[in-house]
Amino acid sequence: xxxxxxxxxxxxxxxxxxxxxxxxxxxxxxxxxxxxxxxxxxxxxxxxxxxxxxxxxxxxxxxxxxxxxxxxxxxxxxxxxxxxxxxxxxxxxxxxxxxxxxxxxxxxxxxxxxxxxxxxxxxxxxxxxxxxxxxxxxxxxxxxxxxxxxxxxxxxxxxxxxxxxxxxxxxxxxxxxxxxxxxxxxxxxxxxxxxxxxxxxxxxxxxxxxxxxxxxxxxxxxxxxxxxxxxxxxxxxxxxxxxxxxxxxxxxxxxxxxxxxxxxxxxxxxxxxxxxxxxxxxxxxxxxxxxxxxxxxxxxxxxxxxxxxxxxxxxxxxxxxxxxxxxxxxxxxxxxxxxxxxxxxxxxxxxxxxxxxxxxxxxxxxxxxxxxxxxxxxxxxxxxxxxxxxxxxxxxxxxxxxxxxxxxxxxxxxxxxxxxxxxxxxxxxxxxxxxxxxxxxxxxxxxxxxxxxxxxxxxxxxxxxxxxxxxxxxxxxxxxxxxxxxxxxxxxxxxxxxxxxxxxxxxxxxxxxxxxxxxxx
Amino acid sequence: xxxxxxxxxxxxxxxxxxxxxxxxxxxxxxxxxxxxxxxxxxxxxxxxxxxxxxxxxxxxxxxxxxxxxxxxxxxxxxxxxxxxxxxxxxxxxxxxxxxxxxxxxxxxxxxxxxxxxxxxxxxxxxxxxxxxxxxxxxxxxxxxxxxxxxxxxxxxxxxxxxxxxxxxxxxxxxxxxxxxxxxxxxxxxxxxxxxxxxxxxxxxxxxxxxxxxxxxxxxxxxxxxxxxxxxxxxxxxxxxxxxxxxxxxxxxxxxxxxxxxxxxxxxxxxxxxxxxxxxxxxxxxxxxxxxxxxxxxxxxxxxxxxxxxxxxxxxxxxxxxxxxxxxxxxxxxxxxxxxxxxxxxxxxx
Numbered sequence: 001x002x003x004x005x006x007x008x009x010x011x012x013x014x015x016x017x018x019x020x021x022x023x024x025x026x027x028x029x030x031x032x033x034x035x036x037x038x039x040x041x042x043x044x045x046x047x048x049x050x051x052x053x054x055x056x057x058x059x060x061x062x063x064x065x066x067x068x069x070x071x072x073x074x075x076x077x078x079x080x081x082x083x084x085x086x087x088x089x090x091x092x093x094x095x096x097x098x099x100x101x102x103x104x105x106x107x108x109x110x111x112x113x114x115x116x117x118x119x120x121x122x123x124x125x126x127x128x129x130x131x132x133x134x135x136x137x138x139x140x141x142x143x144x145x146x147x148x149x150x151x152x153x154x155x156x157x158x159x160x161x162x163x164x165x166x167x168x169x170x171x172x173x174x175x176x177x178x179x180x181x182x183x184x185x186x187x188x189x190x191x192x193x194x195x196x197x198x199x200x201x202x203x204x205x206x207x208x209x210x211x212x213x214x215x216x217x218x219x220x221x222x223x224x225x226x227x228x229x230x231x232x233x234x235x236x237x238x239x240x241x242x243x244x245x246x247x248x249x250x251x252x253x254x255x256x257x258x259x260x261x262x263x264x265x266x267x268x269x270x271x272x273x274x275x276x277x278x279x280x281x282x283x284x285x286x287x288x289x290x291x292x293x294x295x296x297x298x299x300x301x302x303x304x305x306x307x308x309x310x311x312x313x314x315x316x317x318x319x320x321x322x323x324x325x326x327x328x329x330x331x332x333x334x335x336x337x338x339x340x341x342x343x344x345x346x347x348x349x350x351x352x353x354x355x356x357x358x359x360x361x362x363x364x365x366x367x368x369x370x371x372x373x374x375x376x377x378x379x380x381x382x383x384x385x386x387x388x389x390x391x392x393x394x395x396x397x398x399x400x401x402x403x404x405x406x407x408x409x410x411x412x413x414x415x416x417x418x419x420x421x422x423x424x425x426x427x428x429x430x431x432x433x434x435x436x437x438x439x440x441x442x443x444x445x446x447x448x449x450x451x452x453x454x455x456x457x458x459x460x461x462x463x464x465x466x467x468x469x470x471x472x473x474x475x476x477x478x479x480x481x482x483x484x485x486x487x488x489x490x491x492x493x494x495x496x497x498x499x500x501x502x503x504x505x506x507x508x509x510x511x512x513x514x515x516x517x518x519x520x521x
Numbered sequence: 522x523x524x525x526x527x528x529x530x531x532x533x534x535x536x537x538x539x540x541x542x543x544x545x546x547x548x549x550x551x552x553x554x555x556x557x558x559x560x561x562x563x564x565x566x567x568x569x570x571x572x573x574x575x576x577x578x579x580x581x582x583x584x585x586x587x588x589x590x591x592x593x594x595x596x597x598x599x600x601x602x603x604x605x606x607x608x609x610x611x612x613x614x615x616x617x618x619x620x621x622x623x624x625x626x627x628x629x630x631x632x633x634x635x636x637x638x639x640x641x642x643x644x645x646x647x648x649x650x651x652x653x654x655x656x657x658x659x660x661x662x663x664x665x666x667x668x669x670x671x672x673x674x675x676x677x678x679x680x681x682x683x684x685x686x687x688x689x690x691x692x693x694x695x696x697x698x699x700x701x702x703x704x705x706x707x708x709x710x711x712x713x714x715x716x717x718x719x720x721x722x723x724x725x726x727x728x729x730x731x732x733x734x735x736x737x738x739x740x741x742x743x744x745x746x747x748x749x750x751x752x753x754x755x756x757x758x759x760x761x762x763x764x765x766x767x768x769x770x771x772x773x774x775x776x777x778x779x780x781x782x783x784x785x786x787x788x789x790x791x792x793x794x795x796x797x798x799x800x801x802x803x804x805x806x807x808x809x810x811x812x813x814x815x816x817x818x819x820x821x822x823x824x825x826x827x828x829x830x831x832x833x834x835x836x837x838x839x840x841x842x843x844x845x846x847x848x849x850x851x852x853x854x855x856x857x858x859x860x861x862x863x864x865x866x867x868x869x870x
Contacts, residue, residue: 340739360730
């Protein structure tokens, strides 16, 4: 930042002035990535002092639009206007100069520094090369007072709650005189009380004239704070609703669009002799008494928003997390709390984040597949039979069409779809009785997805249970035999396959009862 | 097959052999005594302690840890063995009891490390550095600060100095392979077998590669990590016993600085300090290189003892730099090639 700019910062201690009228207008924004168009003439408008929510499924184009506004991407066509004057924003620094600030999901604070130090990180107030701590503190206090925030400028960020950290991010934005703050799913890592805290901060900002674009998946938050809502789908802006027009049915229809659902031709039979029962399962604040029964041959889909406790439920069933209450029974017998015992009893888990939790990036396909089957490839003393290991891996590579067909391939160098096949194949080759899948097709291309679904079907045809958590509504509705939707730590609604629609599942996930579903609370 | 030969020529091992050759030829020219059979046997004997400790510490490094206490653990092991054996006047039985006590103590220290590092999530270098001071103090308390001699000719002598193979070469010089070399080779073979042929070895690599993923396939990270640290400390104990035997006494200063040398050996041997990658052969190669450099520094006359450490460090540093650069380059090259293959095959689909 130039000296001049720093000086100008010094003068405007007050933050953004309360202004009226249109703050930002996007007109006909187009954007393509390597030939694939992801934004089609997107229009968007927002005013000073407005909270404008932005919703849409994953891949709808929300992030792309925001990244164009903040100068991360360059638009192919269209025009941006700030204060009704056309502007070009070609990089994030220019965006900041125009008063646009973003608060990302992953916060960018340094945990070891104090609130004040974080706010002025990289733009410290200096005199003769010395940092002016007192002046920085004064100005931080001014901002805190002005927006009525509950923060101590000398507290280390490490000890703050997530909501407070977000306030620090907000302050950081305000310290550079931001008039437009973009929040990208700010509540996904907050508890209910913390979210409420954040909403109060947002209201305070709004009163002072700051405009806020609020990207979210949660309809209830839109009700709570948004003045207007813009919905995007497949790279297009479907429409903008005023506060009065927002209702769940309209919003979900706008988000999903026309639903195509392939009909079932096969009558599925479920096996009553093989059941997994979960009774009143509790885990901290996340699971507040979850109960369900899954039968042999069934693919049970679990829907709900990210952070609603779905992953924790899966980990509790698998034995990787210790529930704080409740019972898990397989055929009436309690399921062990030890992962390895469960694996030997026919359990398997495909975790949510394959890179961080799924595979060993340094090892070969062979080792990554065999690691879950030491009971098969080794004797009781723990001696591995190289030939058995090799045959086991080659069978999996063959059966599940893992490409390239090379057991010595380092998994890190493979495509996402094939990495997922390795992790799925590691379990499928064992013919598990209970297979637990957490977001099984994230980052997997369409062709491989169809294959994965086919493998899942094959497994259930042999009488096994599959429990699948997915945020992909299309996948959830297409693949599951039954869908349970989680909301606020309990199962909220149940959908039989015939009745499940993406819009209905989405509504239930937002805590709205639907006609299609069977209410469980 | 042709590709196999080609890749082995350009692979990591080709590079390792090359470095060894360069170092040996260089040494051979500058110091003719270097290439005598007697000296080569001497080097192998000399590196046996490094080699054993490197093989042991490899387990700790593979799970993503470090063990900086091995030098002090080695000293402790010699001291314990001698003090216990002294009770029975260094009779064979008491010597065995002493040795057993030393190794058990080492394994317990390893488990203690594992507990602190895994259960309490304290960084491994902090834990092992701290315990190394504690152990140093403990040795002083045990031995009263003075060295503990053992009776010559007792079993303690045998640990390092027993002659297993002995004959006279045609040149009239004796050719001797001592017990320490045999212990080193046996230990290295066992470690190699455990790492490459057993489920325990598989688990060690899995933990080092991705701890969370390892937990999700039912690996008990705590138990296996503890075992890895125990092997590291146990190996340090064996190394310490050999050291004690060859110097004919136990003292708190024996083994000082070995952790640094062993760590360097592992780095030179291509072991990933972040865990999950590395082999016994790499560890032995590293120990060999570090040992050869130390040996030449003692052979060459113009190097006074004061300069020895300086040159030793310098040469190892240079080898480390070259080794790390070449290793990452070859790995990247490999990765790129593999990615190309994957892409080509994906296009085929």
